[in-house]
C-alpha cells in the first residue's frame with residue numbers, strides 16, 4: 001500500500017472529493033479510508049470507493065477488507081445511536097419533559113403529555129416563532145376551531161385523499177403502514193446486505209424513489225415479491241387498503257352533521273381569506289399564521305414525539321400575486337449558505353451540498369424568491385433554537401412527491417438518531433386551496449388589482465370537454481380535467497400548437513402518475529381579448545408548516561451530552577439549551593442551610609420574578625454538586641449560589657466557570673444574558689471570576 005502513495009498524489013484531490021461526497025475520506029497517503037459521519041455505509045458506497053481507490057492502483061483486496069471494517073464500525077454506530085437515544089429519552093421522561101399520556105392506564109400509542117420543563121421549552125419555542133415570523137412580517141394571527149365540518153375538508157380534498165395505505169397482520173390484526181414496511185425492508189437490505197447485486201440494489205433504490213407513487217395494488221405486489229411479513233410476529237400480511245387518517249366526529253346531538261378533528265390548521269386560514277384580505281386593506285402580499293393542535297390517526301405511531309396522533313402545528317399561509325413572487329427582503333437571507341438537497345442530487349444518488357441560497361434561487365433550483373425567503377427564515381429560526389447546522393438540510397420534493405398543483409416544495413429535515421426527519425414543510429401550493437373553497441362555497445376567494453386606465457387584456461381560456469374526457473378516461477376524468485385546468489400559459493399554448501398540428505398530445509397527469517393521450521376534441525384552448533378595469537385573480541399561497549413536537553425532539557437530541565462526574569464514577573447528563581429555549585433560566589441555591597443565606601436567596605428570587613425570569617430555588621441540604629447536576633439535566637443555563645450575604649456566585653452550565661456578583665445586580669446580569677444583550681463571555685470579562693472552594697465540582 002505504501003508504494004501507492006506516490007500514485008495517489010496526482011489523483012488524490014479528485015478521489016478525496018469523490019469519497020467525501022460518499023461520506024468516506026482517505027488519509028494523506030491515500031491508503032486508509034474512514035467514515036466521515038456515523039451514517040451506515042452502503043453497498044453503493046463500497047463499490048464507489050473500491051472503484052475510486054482501484055483507479056489509484058491500490059490493492060483491491062486490502063481496500064475491501066478496510067471497507068468491511070467501515071461497515072461493521074458503522075453498524076456499531078447504529079447501536080450507539082440507539083444507546084444515545086435511550087439515554088436522551090430516559091432523561092426526558094424521568095425529568096418530565098414529556099411522558100406517555102394516560103400512563104396509569106398503560107398509555108395510548110401516539111399520545112404524549114408535556115410535563116413542566118417540556119411545557120416551558122414548548123412555550124419558549126412558540127414565543128420565538130411568533131417573534132421571528134408573526135412579528136417580523138406583520139402576519140395576521142388567527143385561532144380557529146379544531147372541530148371542522150365535513151364540507152370544508154371535502155373541498156380541501158382531505159375526505160377523499162388524506163389516506164395512508166395500511167396492511168394487517170393476518171393473525172393478530174395489528175396494523176402497519178404498508179409503505180413504511182416496504183421502505184424499512186429496502187433500506188435495511190441496501191445498508192446491511194453486502195452480498196446484494198448491483199441490479200438488485202438499483203431495483204430497491206428505484207422502489208424507494210417511487211414509494212409515494214405506488215397504488216395499493218403495486219404496494220401489495222412488492223410486499224409479496226419481497227416476502228415481507230409482520231415485523232413483530234412474522235405472520236403474513238393482508239393486501240394494502242386505504243385508511244383515512246382523520247378522526248371523525250359529529251357536530252351536535254343529532255348525528256346528522258358530520259365533522260372531523262382538523263388534520264392541519266391551514267384550512268381555517270383559507271376559509272377566512274376574504275375577511276383577512278379586507279382586514280389587510282385589500283392588499284397583497286400578506287401572510288396569516290396559526291398555532292394549534294392537529295389530529296392524525298396515524299396507523300402505527302412509533303418514534304416517540306416524531307409521529308403522534310395529536311400535535312401542535314404552527315402554520316403560515318403567505319398569499320402572493322402568482323405573477324409577482326419576488327420578495328423585498330430576500331436580500332437579507334440571500335447570502336446564507338447551508339445544506340441543500342435538490343431533486344437532481346437525489347435522483348443521481350448524490351448527497352446534499354452546501355449552497356448559497358441566493359444562487360439556488362437565481363439558478364432556478366428554488367422556484368421563486370418568496371419561497372427562498374421563507375427557506376432562509378426557517379434556517380435562521382431552527383439554528384437560533386439550537387439545531388445543529390450540520391444536521392439540518394433542505395430537501396426538495398421529487399416530482400412524484402408533490403401534489404400536482406404545487407409549484408415547488410422543500411422540507412427542512414433534521415438528522416437525529418432516527419435518521420433525517422421532516423420537521424418543516426415549505427410549499428408553494430399555487431392557487432389550489434383558495435380555488436377549491438371558492439368552487440365549493442360559491443364565495444369568490446380572490447384578489448383584485450385595479451388598473452389606472454382600462455386595459456385590453458388577452459385571457460387564456462382552457463375549456464376541457466368533459467363529455468369526451470369522460471368517455472375516454474371514465475373514473476379518471478376528474479383528475480385529467482383538473483390537470484388540464486391547472487396548466488400554465490406556456491404549457492397550454494404548447495398543447496394547443498401540438499393539437500393543431502398532430503391532432504393529439506401526450507400529457508402527464510401527476511395525480512394519476514402517468515401520461516394520457518389528449519385528443520383535439522377533448523379540450524379547447526384559446527386566448528380572448530377583453531377590456532378590463534381590474535385584474536381579478538386567485539392568489540398563490542406559500543406555506544411553511546412547522547411540526548413543533550418534531551422540532552423540539554430534535555432539539556433535545558442536538559442539545560444532549562454527558563460528562564463524567566468529578567469523582568469519575570458516573571456520567572452526568574446535560575442539555576446545552578440556549579437561553580432562548582431553556583425551560584428555567586436560573587437556579588438559586590443557598591450553599592448551606594442557614595437562615596441568613598435563605599433570606600438572601602428569597603430576596604434574589606423576588607428580584608428575578610420582578611425581572612420576569614423563570615428560576616428554581618433549592619434550599620435542600622443536598623450537596624451543591626448534586627444540585628448542579630440536577631439542574632444541568634434540565635438545561636438550566638445559570639446557577640446562583642448564595643455563599644455570602646452581600647455577593648453571590650453565578651455558575652455557567654457548560655463551562656462551569658463562576659463569577660462573583662453583588663446581590664443587587666444579580667437579576668439584571670441574568671436578564672441581560674437571557675435576553676441576549678450580553679454573552680457569558682461579557683460577564684466573565686466584567687465580573688471577578690470565582691474559583692469554587694467546594695469539592696463538589
Ligand SMILES: Nc1ncnc2c1ncn2[C@@H]1O[C@H](COP(=O)(O)OP(=O)(O)OP(=O)(O)O)[C@@H](O)[C@H]1O
Nearest residue numbers: 296298306307308311422423424425545546547550
Ligand atoms: N404524526 C405526526 N406527528 C408529529 N408531527 C407531524 C406528524 N405528521 C406531520 N407532522 C408535522 O407536521 C408538518 C406538516 O405536515 P405535513 O402534512 O407536511 O407532513 P407529512 O408530509 O404528512 O409528514 P409525514 O410524511 O412524516 O407523515 C410536518 O413537517 C411535520 O413536522
